[in-house]
Amino acid sequence: MEIFNHDSNINFLGMRKYSIAIAIFLMVASIGMIAFKGLNYGLDFTGGVSMLVNYDKPVEIGDVRGALAKGGFADAVVQSLGGTREVSIRFQAKDDPAAMQANGTVNLDRVSADVMKELQAARADAKLKSRDFVSAEVGAELKTDGTWAALFVILGIMAYLWIRFERRFAIAAVATEIHDVLVTLGIIALVQREFDMTVLASVLAVIGYSINDKVVVFDRIRELFRLARKAEPEEILNRSINNTLSRTIITSLFTGITMAAMWFIGGPAVHGFAITMLIGILVGTLSSIFVASPILLWLGVSKKDLMPVTRDNPELARRP
Amino acid sequence: MSDFPRWKYALVALVMLFGVLYALPNAFIPVPAVQVSANRGAPPVDQTLRQKVETALQQQHIAFGQVNVQGENLLATFANTDVQKSGSDAIKALLGDQYTVAFKLQSTVPAWLGAIGARSMPLGLDLQGGVHFLMQVDENDVIDKQEGSYADDIRSLLRDKKIHYESVVRNPVRGQGVTVVLRSADDRSKASDDIANEYNDLLVSNGPNTADRYVLNAVIKPDKLRDISRGAITQNLQTLRNRINVLGVSEPLIQQQGESHIVVDLAGVQDPAEAKKLIGTVATLEYRPGVGHPGDPDARAAEKSGNIPPDANLYHMRGTGEPVLVSKKVIVTGKELVDASSGIDQQSGTPKVDVTLNAAGARKMSDFTNANVGKPMAVVYVERVTETKMVDGKEVRTPKITESVINDANIASPFGKQFQTTGLGSPKEASDLALLLKGGAFAAPVDIIEEGVIGSSLGADNIDKGFKSVMLGLALVLLAAAFYYKLFGLVADIALFFNLVILVAVMSLIGVTLTMPGIAGIVLTLGMAIDANVLICERVREELRNGSTPHASIRAGYEKAWSTILDANVTHLIAALALTTMGTGAIKGFGVTLMIGILTSLFTSVTLTHAFTAAIHGHRKLKTLSV
Numbered sequence: 001m002e003i004f005n006h007d008s009n010i011n012f013l014g015m016r017k018y019s020i021a022i023a024i025f026l027m028v029a030s031i032g033m034i035a036f037k038g039l040n041y042g043l044d045f046t047g048g049v050s051m052l053v054n055y056d057k058p059v060e061i062g063d064v065r066g067a068l069a070k071g072g073f074a075d076a077v078v079q080s081l082g083g084t085r086e087v088s089i090r091f092q093a094k095d096d097p098a099a100m101q102a103n104g105t106v107n108l109d110r111v112s113a114d115v116m117k118e119l120q121a122a123r124a125d126a127k128l129k130s131r132d133f134v135s136a137e138v139g140a141e142l143k144t145d146g147t148w149a150a151l152f153v154i155l156g157i158m159a160y161l162w163i164r165f166e167r168r169f170a171i172a173a174v175a176t177e178i179h180d181v182l183v184t185l186g187i188i189a190l191v192q193r194e195f196d197m198t199v200l201a202s203v204l205a206v207i208g209y210s211i212n213d214k215v216v217v218f219d220r221i222r223e224l225f226r227l228a229r230k231a232e233p234e235e236i237l238n239r240s241i242n243n244t245l246s247r248t249i250i251t252s253l254f255t256g257i258t259m260a261a262m263w264f265i266g267g268p269a270v271h272g273f274a275i276t277m278l279i280g281i282l283v284g285t286l287s288s289i290f291v292a293s294p295i296l297l298w299l300g301v302s303k304k305d306l307m308p309v310t311r312d313n314p315e316l317a318r319r320p
Numbered sequence: 321m322s323d324f325p326r327w328k329y330a331l332v333a334l335v336m337l338f339g340v341l342y343a344l345p346n347a348f349i350p351v352p353a354v355q356v357s358a359n360r361g362a363p364p365v366d367q368t369l370r371q372k373v374e375t376a377l378q379q380q381h382i383a384f385g386q387v388n389v390q391g392e393n394l395l396a397t398f399a400n401t402d403v404q405k406s407g408s409d410a411i412k413a414l415l416g417d418q419y420t421v422a423f424k425l426q427s428t429v430p431a432w433l434g435a436i437g438a439r440s441m442p443l444g445l446d447l448q449g450g451v452h453f454l455m456q457v458d459e460n461d462v463i464d465k466q467e468g469s470y471a472d473d474i475r476s477l478l479r480d481k482k483i484h485y486e487s488v489v490r491n492p493v494r495g496q497g498v499t500v501v502l503r504s505a506d507d508r509s510k511a512s513d514d515i516a517n518e519y520n521d522l523l524v525s526n527g528p529n530t531a532d533r534y535v536l537n538a539v540i541k542p543d544k545l546r547d548i549s550r551g552a553i554t555q556n557l558q559t560l561r562n563r564i565n566v567l568g569v570s571e572p573l574i575q576q577q578g579e580s581h582i583v584v585d586l587a588g589v590q591d592p593a594e595a596k597k598l599i600g601t602v603a604t605l606e607y608r609p610g611v612g613h614p615g616d617p618d619a620r621a622a623e624k625s626g627n628i629p630p631d632a633n634l635y636h637m638r639g640t641g642e643p644v645l646v647s648k649k650v651i652v653t654g655k656e657l658v659d660a661s662s663g664i665d666q667q668s669g670t671p672k673v674d675v676t677l678n679a680a681g682a683r684k685m686s687d688f689t690n691a692n693v694g695k696p697m698a699v700v701y702v703e704r705v706t707e708t709k710m711v712d713g714k715e716v717r718t719p720k721i722t723e724s725v726i727n728d729a730n731i732a733s734p735f736g737k738q739f740q741t742t743g744l745g746s747p748k749e750a751s752d753l754a755l756l757l758k759g760g761a762f763a764a765p766v767d768i769i770e771e772g773v774i775g776s777s778l779g780a781d782n783i784d785k786g787f788k789s790v791m792l793g794l795a796l797v798l799l800a801a802a803f804y805y806k807l808f809g810l811v812a813d814i815a816l817f818f819n820l821v822i823l824v825a826v827m828s829l830i831g832v833t834l835t836m837p838g839i840a841g842i843v844l845t846l847g848m849a850i851d852a853n854v855l856i857c858e859r860v861r862e863e864l865r866n867g868s869t870p871h872a873s874i875r876a877g878y879e880k881a882w883s884t885i886l887d888a889n890v891t892h893l894i895a896a897l898a899l900t901t902m903g904t905g906a907i908k909g910f911g912v913t914l915m916i917g918i919l920t921s922l923f924t925s926v927t928l929t930h931a932f933t934a935a936i937h938g939h940r941k942l943k944t945l946s947v
Contacts, residue, residue, distance in 0.1 A: 050577055058402075061779050078779065079449060082772025083405045088452075132578035142902070149898040156894035164887055173891075198837045201899075201910040205844055208895035208914065212848065212888045216855065219884040247851075247858045250804065254797050254854070255847035261793030262840065267785030269446070269778045273840040274789075 012241050013234050016294035023291045027179055030186020037189050042196030043077065047136040048092040049111050056125035058084035063122065071118030072096070075194065075268075089115065090134060108133065138197065149204070154178075157211055165218060166306060168299040173214050176292040180210045184280045199272040206280030209255070213248060213288040220244050221296070222306050231303035237293045245289070252285040324934035332931040335923065336818055342825035345429040345440040351385065352404040352773070353426035354411055356394040357593035360749065362418035365394045369415075376414045382407050393593065397426055401773050417707055422592035423451050423773045441828045442588020444571050444835030444909075446778045450587035453599065454770035457556055457580045458719070459549040462764045463494055466540065466548055470522065471498045474538065477518055483511050486533065497539035499527070508534040553580065555763035560584060563598050563759035571833050571906055582766065585774055588833050600768045602704040603753065604654030604761050605675075605741065607685070610696030610728050611645035619643040635700065638724045638743065646698040646725060651688045653761075656681030660757035662750035665742050671750035672742045673757070686736030693734060699727040699741050701753075706767050717767060778836060786836055790843050794820075801850060805857045807946035811932045812853035812925070819849050819917075819924040826916050832909055841910045845917030851888070852925035855881045860947050870942035878930055885926060893918050 012019075053064075061078055064087050068076045076091035093099060099110040112131040119126040154174050161170040184206050188195060220240040225231050259281065262274035356373070358364050367389065373396060374387050384407060385397035396411070398404040404423065412421045425448070429440055467490050475488045478500075486501040500515075502508045508526065515536075516524045521544040527535030540548075553576055560582065564572050573585040589595045611629065612618050614637045621627075623643040628634045632645045659676040677685060689697075701724050706717050727743035744750040776783065798816065801809040823842060832838070860877030868876060896918060899911025937945075 047575070050583075061775060062781055065779060077777050079777050080401075080775030081452060082774075083402045088774065132581065134578075134583065135576035137573055137575050142907075145902040149902050152898040152901065153895050156898065157891050160891055160894060197906045198840070201837050201841070201907055204895070204899050204907070205841070205910070205914065208892045209844075209848065211891045211895060212851065215888040215891050216884055219887055223880075243862075244858075247854050250858075251848075251851040251854050254800060254850050255844070257796045257800060258790075258793030258843050258847040261796060262786075262789040262843065264789070265785060265792065266789030267782045269782045269786045269836045270789060270840050273837060277844065 008242050008245060009238070010242060010245075011238060012289060013238050013294060013297060015290070016297065019290035020294050023179055023287065026183050026186070030182045030189075033186040033189040034182075037192070039185070039189050039195040040192045042194045042199075043075065043090060043092050044137040044197050045195070046092055047134050048090060049106070049108065049131065050134040051089045051112055051115060051131040052081065052129040053087050053089060053116075053119060054127045054129045055085045055087075055123060056127075059087065059123060059126075061087065064089070064119065067118050067122035068115070070122075071114070073115065073118070086129070091115075106133075146200075153207055161215075161218070165222060166301070168296055168301045168305070169218050169222075171299060172292050172295040173211060173218070175295055176214060176287050177207060177211055179291060180280065180284050180287055181207060183283045184276065187279050187283075188276065193275065194272065196272060198270075199276050202273045202276035202280070205277065206284060209277075209280060210284030210287065213251070213284050214292050216247065217241060217244050217288055217292065218296075221293070221301070225301075225303045225306045228303070233297055233301055233303075236303075237297055237301075241289055241293055248285060248288055252281050256281050324930060324938070328927065329931055329935075332928050335822065336928075339818060339822035339825045341433075341436065342438045342829055343821045345427075345433050345438045346824060346828060348428045348430075348440060350425040350427050350440070351397050352399075352401050353395055353397045353424045354404060354408045355422050355424040355591070355593050356396075356411060356415065357392060357420050357422075359418055359420055359597075360745075365389055365392060365419075370394060373411055373414065376410055377407060380406075380410050382410055393591075395424070395426060401775075404773065413710070417705075420593040420596055422596050423771070424589070424592045437829070439828060439831070441824070441832060441834045444833045444838070445573055445585055445587045445774070445776070446836050447776055447783055447834065448587065449773060449775040449777070450585055451589060451592050451595070452770075452772050452774035453584040453586075453596070453768050454577070455582045455584065455600070455766045456769045457553055457582060458765045458767065459552060459580055460494060462548055462552045463540075463545065467491075467494075467497060470519070470538065470540070473519070474498055474500060474515060477514060478511060481510070481514050483507050483514070485511070491537075495540075495545065497522070497537060500536040500538065502534045502536060503532055505529070505534055508536055512536055549580070549764075552764040553582070555760075556766060557582060559760040559762050560599055563755070564595075566755055566759060567595055567598060571835060571909055596768070596771070597752075598755065598759075600766065601752075601756060602762050602765045603756050604702050605673075605753075605757065606650050606654070606700040606702055607652045608650050608698050608700055609647040609688070609692065610698040611647055613696055614640070614644040614725070614728050615642040616645070619645045633723075635698075635723055635725045637728070638701065638726045639745065644698065644725050644728055646700060646728075651697070652677060652681045652685050654757050655761045656684075657757060660754040662747065662754040664747065665740065668742060670742050671744045671747045672740045673744065673750050673754050674738070674740045675757070676738050677736070682737040685739075686734060689731050689734040689736070693731050696728055696730050698725050699743065700724070701726045704765050717769065719765065719767060783836070786839065790839060793843055794846060797847060797850060801853070805853070805947055807936070808853070808857050808860070808929075808933070811929050811936070812850060812857070814932060815853065815924040815929045816846055816850060818928060819921050820846060822920045822924065823913075823917050826920065827913065830912070830916075832912050832916075835906060835909060837906055837910050838913050841913040842917065845914055845921060848892075849917065849921030849925050852881070852885045852921065853929060855884055856926075856929070857947055860945065864945060864947070870937070870945045873945065874933060874937065878926070882926065885922070889918050889922055 061080055065078045073091050073095050076089055079088045081088045093106040093111055096111050096114050099107045099114060101107050108131060112128060116128050158170040158174050161173055184203055217240055220243055221237060224236045224240055228236060256278060259274045259277045262270045263278060266274060356365060370387050370389055377384050383399060383403055387396045396407060398407050408421055408423060427440060471488055471490045478485050484503055484507060486503060488500050491497055491499050500511060502511055512524050515522060515538055521541055522538045523541050524538050527537050529535060557574060557576060560574055575583050577583050584599060586595060611632045620643055622634050622645060631648050633648060635644055635646055637644055656678050657675050658678045661674050663672055663674060665672040703722050704719055705722060706719050709716050727741055798813045801812050856877050859881045860873050863873035863876045896911050896914035900908055900915060902908055
């Protein structure tokens with residue numbers, strides 16, 4: 001069975017002016033989104049309020065969570081503590097707008113009173129044991145670590161593609177990669193999806209996914225250049241994209257299926273991961289088809305750059 | 321049977337067997353337990369202690385599974401966390417401060433699996449919860465120390481400037497700084513200027529003067545005081561992180577709560593009693609000039625009469641208990657060292673700790689030893705222990721500092737940066753001390769004021785939903801592959817299943833903590849692993865279309881797809897590798913999962929499917945392929 005016509009010959013490179021224009025627009029818009037709207041950081045990045053609540057009789061964690069959700073504290077982390085009569089609750093203070101004071105600080109008494117009201121509405125035997133501010137779970141070092149990691153990825157992938165392919169492929173791959181990550185982050189900022197550790201992990205995974213996608217197309221480009229007698233770059237690139245189109249879409253669909261299942265029924269634990277990944281897969285797939293190859297063409301890729309080194313190295317050719 | 325050698329079949333079979341065996345322990349669910357281990361000086365854990373614990377639990381009608389002695393520890397298992405809590409309380413009340421009592425999840429993996437090194441993956445805080453500690457940071461101690469050292473500094477400053485003073489003492493009220501008493505108004509104004517110039521963080525003001533007593537108050541500025549306590553907490557958080565890293569717990573939660581509390585949640589701790597000791601122990605070494613030798617007549621006389629020279633402390637030798645006088649002056653403390661490791665001293669055969677000092681400490685040490693060859697130097701072991709007593713049904717904690725001299729010997733020759741300290745009781749004590757010293761000292765003493773088992777942060781319903789979605793997602797991909805690529809798709813499905821098994825096996829073997837993002841990472845890896853099969857299948861189809869025979873198509877399909885698969889996976893691997901360099905646990909664990917997944921999928925998607933494909937198609941004459 002085949003969904004895609006294997007003889008497809010769509011002129012993707014023909015629309016390169018439009019596709020690149022759209023890509024640049026999306027990137028600029030994403031940078032704007034991240035800069036002006038910002039990311040909606042989650043509890044693990046910001047810290048928040050921590051409360052310990054005692055119950056006279058054993059309590060179900062699910063019920064506590066339900067009572068909190070009713071009062072607008074749906075994102076609260078609820079954990080049992082040493083048995084079934086004490087719970088630890090952590091949440092961001094911004095979940096309770098009424099407790100925000102004019103000078104930007106949080107009225108701790110007000111927050112805990114609001115939360116206790118919700119809890120006592122559900123269970124009259126709920127008693128506040130202690131409340132306090134808690135710091136972020138991740139330190140400031142995450143930012144520097146993240147920067148180093150991103151730099152490592154960019155340099156590592158560039159170096160590998162430079163050696164295995166050629167300079168232009170390395171540049172095109174990394175440029176498209178940056179586009180994918182920025183646009184994914186831009187969309188997250190646009191819809192103000194909560195940005196927590198899981199989403200961060202997912203954004204970083206998008207890098208891995210999308211580079212995978214690009215390399216498959218690049219591999220075919222290299223192969224076709226080497227095989228073809230008359231190599232018109234634009235035609236070779238178009239044929240490469242068309243030849244791998246079926247694979248590009250099938251793989252995206254397969255990976256997409258798993259993430260979609262997690263998004264639809266996975267609940268809050270995997271929701272953020274799945275939606276970020278879905279966005280990333282969509283952006284990555286589109287950029288593999290529409291963005292990476294046009295950049296390659298503009299950089300001036302040609303047959304002679306891709307022939308095995310021994311043949312066009314005059315030094316070696318002269319040897320007997 | 322052309323192109324697939326026998327040894328590769330054997331390899332595939334072996335790897336599959338390995339996967340199943342080492343993934344198996346994850347099917348056994350651990351049970352709640354309480355672990356008891358003996359503190360220094362306490363009688364070791366033995367059968368009599370086991371009897372005692374069992375009887376106590378029976379008397380209080382606390383249902384327990386088993387009480388066993390395992391090596392140096394006692395382990396009692398319980399049916400659920402509620403009983404576990406009451407069990408722990410009962411055992412703590414019974415045994416007192418001589419033993420460390422800690423919560424644990426005891427593995428139920430059969431012994432034969434354990435014998436081949438197979439173990440289950442510890443589950444993270446989000447899936448299973450873990451042990452929870454609330455620690456109180458004693459900021460007063462930092463202020464005490466800071467004010468004490470300012471008093472010393474001012475004394476030596478006045479001496480240097482040749483200003484006569486009557487006394488320089490710390491104000492008995494904490495936070496009120498240092499009180500200097502001078503003999504004239506002139507001296508006072510000179511002292512005031514000098515102190516203010518030398519120490520920017522001190523606020524100097526004149527106090528009331530009576531007759532010939534001119535009082536000067538030097539108080540630490542409020543900003544600075546706040547900085548000091550904030551700095552102490554930050555440094556304590558770092559020290560805790562270092563120490564917990566040593567334990568090898570991945571993805572711990574360490575955060576500041578309020579002004580002076582620290583929360584530590586640990587998942588999947590193998591030896592929680594050890595963990596508790598390591599995070600809660602405040603112990604360090606101090607190197608000080610000795611006054612005489614242990615058991616000297618002077619020291620004995622001081623012990624008897626209580627007349628201790630003003631510039632010395634009277635301590636006792638660890639082990640022999642002999643009295644010894646040690647100067648109050650500290651040459652170097654544990655805070656000034658950069659590395660410590662334990663070992664056995666070649667000459668005496670006793671346990672030792674090798675110490676490496678930082679530059680400042682090394683300079684002080686070499687200055688002192690150069691000037692004092694032949695004179696004694698003492699090594700003081702300072703430990704802060706918290707005694708818990710029940711008063712009126714409430715737990716009352718009193719911190720107590722114990723100091724003992726572990727070593728007092730003459731300096732044979734000058735030394736500086738690196739040296740060794742002997743005199744510790746056992747190799748275990750030496751290695752514990754090395755760990756503590758290496759992890760860094762606490763800037764302010766901490767006490768564990770609350771501990772217990774904390775439940776999963778995601779909640780049972782969310783975990784359930786997450787698992788269901790993961791299963792559904794995988795099932796859908798398996799179906800889709802079988803539907804789209806028929807027989808080749810089914811082979812890919814088998815590969816995907818074994819990919820999951822081998823991935824879980826490797827993760828268990830390495831001891832990666834499993835979290836929800838980790839599970840998402842596994843699913844993502846599997847979703848992407850099928851990419852290699854898609855590449856192969858598409859190539860085989862292409863070859864068939866170009867008119868190749870079925871056997872040739874399979875061979876060419878695998879050959880041509882291989883270079884693409886390799887390039888795609890290596891670049892993906894570089895991206896995953898970067899994630900593992902990130903310090904934060906959750907991201908690191910995710911990166912490790914991706915990395916292992918990429919490697920296992922290279923094997924299963926290519927070698928394993930090739931083996932199956934070759935076995936199915938190998939001996940038959942083929943007209944078409946089911947792809």
